[in-house]
Amino acid sequence: MLDALAAVLSVLGRHLDSVPSGITSNATELDLSENYITNISVKSFSNLRNLTKLxxxxxxxxxxxxxxxxxxxxSLLTLLSSSTLQHYIFQKTLQKLxxxxTLHLEGLVFQTIVQDTLSPLYGLRNLSALNLGTNFIIKSDSKIFSKFQQLKMIYLAENRLYPSPVKSIANPSDGFHQRLDLSISPYIKPHTDFAYDVSHSLIKQECFDSGRVLILSSNNLFFISPKQFEGYGNIACLNLSGNGFSAALNGTEFSSLPNLTYLDLSFNKIDLTSVIIRTTSNHTGVxxxxxxxxxxxxxxxxNMSHNAISILTTKQxxxxxxxxxxxxxxxLGTLWKERDGSYExxxxxxxxxxxxxxxxNxxxxxxxxxxxxxxxxxxxLRISGNSLTDFKWNRLKCFxxxxILDLSFNSLSHVKGINSNITQSLTFLDLSHNHIFHLDDGFIKGPKSLTTLSLSNNKLTTINQSTLLSISNNQIKTLFLQQNPFQCTCYSFEFILWIxxxxxxxxxxxTKVKCATPENQKGRALIYFDINQCVNDSQAFQIYILITSFxxxxxxxTTVAHLFYWDASYVVHFMKARLKGYRSLNSPESVYDxxxxxxxRDPHVSEWVMKNLRVKLEEEGETHLPLCLEERDWPLGVPLVDNLTQSIxxxxxxLFVLTEGYVKTGVFKLAMYLAHQRLLDENVDVIVLLMLxxxxxxxxxxxxRRRLxxxxxxxxxxxxxxxxxxxxNLRSVVRVDNQIMYNKTYSKYFTNNLHCVPYVS
Structure with a gap:
């Protein structure tokens, strides 16, 4: 016993040899396909008065x-069948329905349609959809379909119809009756659904609303003439997709269809002029x-889709x-690259x-x-699936x-502001599947009409506050953000709070708006990020004060060091000297020149000083006071500081003889400090630098020093x-006062303020 509550029953492929018993009377749909049922009796459906599809x-x-x-x-509305039914009995059944x-007669394996072929169906006054697809029909007398006044859908797809008009059909008695004993081709399996369903991608509701629909897709109609459509009636929707046209069309082919409103020529390699072009690379094109x-x-x-159109003789x-x-x-990318702009x-x-x-395109x-x-x-306007890197948003003011504007699946990386001067009619904007990583401040300003915005599958890590405010101020009701590498840190605090x-x-x-960084948050929903760690007011204020103070x-x-380094250095050393009890000393008359x-410690330097410098300054030139040399004139046992102080x-x-090793020693720094001390105490500059x-x-x-x-x-x-x-030059320098050699630009200032001259540390 089948489930008494079931309204839609399917026993597809259950290896049944008879119609199952116990089907409840409330059943509306029944699928008995792909079984081993040999007989269907009167009692099989005696209870099924509500059945609408079989x-x-x-x-x-x-x-x-x-x-x-x-x-x-x-109550049967839809019947799906095949040539496996005994026709002479099945014919009587049809006359009762x-x-x-809707009637599906797929896989009948007959080659022609003549008067007797469909004669059992003439009495079906309510028949509105007839499916003869997936057969081997080569020729068809289209005038037969004029007998079906209520027929709105004629489905002849996936057959072998040829374009030549039928002048005479031999053996008119041959047809549906003669094909009773033919079993269905093992390579053809009837469809379990029918294109009459308005949700099918090939047919739109407007086609059904406007008149009769004729589906001739996937046949062998490589050529069509005006007689091709005679007898089909008032066809409004014509589907010729997937036929491989090879002849030119001028429009007269459809003269027998004066009310044709929908024409599908997709998936053809249409040569609409039969003009062969030889290119410079010896390829043949059309x-x-x-x-x-x-x-x-x-x-x-x-519908001219999927035709690989890259050259047109028609420029408009x-x-x-x-x-x-x-x-x-x-x-179109090739057409619009023409330098003369002829296809614009x-x-x-x-x-x-x-x-x-x-x-x-x-x-x-x-x-x-x-x-x-x-x-x-x-x-x-749909421009998706191209390679656009830029879009002129200001040109939208023409429309x-x-x-609806669809720019999905392109390569846009940056989107400029969309304001009220551009558009006031846009309701849906699709920017999904691009490379957008940043939205300008005030990304959307003004257009109150926009209700749906898709930014999914881009490279957004966060959205700034000004952008969020512009979205909130508009009438956007739906925002798609999934599959973006969002950053789950406090930088996204305002964004999460806005959500x-x-x-x-x-x-x-x-489920889809997830974190990509940091690593410990990866894969977690953005909305679940704990923002409490970002909103602790007291702690945040303390950190703010600390960082700001620093x-x-x-x-x-840094500013004081740059502007007042030498003054500050002087004050520091002056104060240190005061604290230690130092006082100004008046130098006695010079003993040494x-x-x-x-x-x-460097023997080479010592030798050079003793044998060269000493000789050149003491023994050559005019007679002057002798030099003071550490290795010759310093008394033994006296502390270094005292010897340096007295010598200076x-x-x-x-005279400082400077070498790489000497400037790194404490003796050099101490000597330089003491020489500066004379400058501060006595206003006397005694320093001479010899760069060995x-x-x-x-x-x-x-x-x-070089400047002064x-x-x-x-x-x-x-x-x-x-x-x-x-x-x-050296003799002249050591024998002339430094003040005389000062730069004139600075001599006046530093003569009165020599205590400001810095010293090396």
Whole structure:
């Protein structure tokens, strides 16, 4: 016993050999396909007065089924069948089904349709959809279909119909009756569903609303003539997809269909002019002509998708009736790259066009003129699946009725502001599957019409506050954000807070809007990020005060150090000297002409001082006071500080022989400090620098010394020829007061303020 509550029953492929008993009377749909049922008796459906759909396809696999005439199925609306039914009995059954609206007769394996072929169906006055697809039909007398006054759908897809008109059909008695004993081809399996369903992608509801529908897709109609459609009746929707046309169309082929409003020519390799072009690379191609549209005055929908159109002899399409054009998967990118811009007005003269789909056309850039030359009546514009890196948003102001703009699956990385001057009609904007990583401040300003925005599958890590405010101030009700690498840190605090408090609907918020960084938050829903760690007011305020104080202190110290380094250094050392009890000393009369301080640990330097410097200054030239040399004149047993102090105090000048090793010693620093002390206490500059090696090149002291008294800095010459000049210059420097050699620009200031001159540390 089957479930008494079931209204839709399926026993598909259950290896049944008879119709199961106990089917409750409330059953509305029954599927008996792919079983081994050999007989269907009157009692089989005696209870099923509410049955509206019955599927008997392959009820006995590849063998016949005996079905007894049954008038019990008074409510049956849809019947699916195949050639495995015994026709002479099945014919009587059909005559009883006056309520039948949809009939599937797939896999019948007959080759022609003549008068007797469909004669059993003439009495079905309510029949509105007939499926003869997936057969081997080669020829068809289309006039037969005029006998079905209520027939709205004629489905002849996936057959072998040829284009030549039928003049005479031999053996008219051959047909449906003669094919009774033919079993279904093992390579053909009837469909379990039918294209009459308005949700099917091939057919739109508007086609059914406008008139009869004829489906001739996937046949062998490589050529069509005006006689091709005679007898089918008032066809409004015609599907010719997947036929591989090879002949030119001029529109007269559809003269027998004056009310044709929907034409599907997709998935063809249409040669609409039969013009062969030889390219420079010896490839053969075809050009396409679209002038046939002029001869279709009632055409409202045209599908030219999937035709690989990259060359056109028609530079402009003309139609006053066309309202929808499907032009996907062609090559507009190539057409719009023409330097002469001849294809920029391709769609301009489609004056009534409201829907344009140019997705998957290999477009990398839309020429500026194309924006202005698209029909301005557009309400839907789809440009998805291309390679756009930029879109001229300000050009949207030309489209005063545009409601849907689809820019998904492109390569946009940055989106500029969309304001009220651009559009006031846009309701849906799809920017999904791009490379957008940043939204400008005030991303959306002004257009109150926008209700749905898709930013899913981009590279957004967070959305700034100004952007969120612009979204909130508009009428956006739905915002798609899934599959973005969001950052779950306190930087996203405002974003997360906005999500929690906003009335905007965000689909899949807990399942697809996830964190990508940091690593410990990866894969977790963004909305579950704990923002309490970011909103502790007291702790945050303390951290703010600490960081702010540190920044201000650092800036103050660095500024003071830069502007008042030497003054501050002087004050520090002056105060240290006061604390230690130091006082100013008045130097007695000079005992030595020059005190020479150098690196006594370096034998080469010591030898040079004793055998060269001493000789040149003491023995040559005019007679002066002797030099003070550590290795010769310092008394033994006296502390270093005392020897240095006395040598500097009792010498008229202090000559520093500078080498890499010496400037790193404490003796050098101490000697320099004591020499500066004379400058501070006595206002006497006694320092002379002899650069035996290039040292202190980045020292503030050396740079200032060169600026104030350049002659007091002497460098050992690089060539032997210049040594005589060097010694003469050195004698002059050590025997002349430094104040005389000061730079005139600074001499006046530093003569009165020599205590400000810095010393090296």
């Amino acid at each position: 599927d008997l396809s392959w009820a006995n696999k590849n063998h016949a089924v005996n079905i007894v005439a049954n008038k019990r199925l008074i 006056q309520s039948l609206r 050009t396409h002509n679209l002038n046939f549209m002029k001869n279709l005055p009632a055409l409202r929908v045209l 399409m003309h139609s006053k009736s066309l309202s929808e054009l499907q032009f996907t998967d062609n090559n 007005m391709l769609f301009t003269n489609l004056t009534n066009l409201t829907i344009l789909d140019i997705s998957q 290999r477009i990398t850039k839309i020429p500026d003129n194309v924006y202005e030359r698209l029909p301005h009546n557009l309400t839907k 005063h009725q545009l409601q 929690e408090n906003s009335n905007v609907k965000i689909p899949r918020l807990t 920044i201000f202190a650092f800036m103050f110290v 020059v005190f020479v301080t150098y690196d006594t 105090q009792y010498s008229r000048k202090t 090696e290039p040292v202190l090149q980045h020292s503030h002291f050396l740079r200032l 008294c350049e002659k007091s800095v002497v460098e050992w010459p690089r060539t032997a020829a210049a040594e005589a000049w060097f010694w003469q």
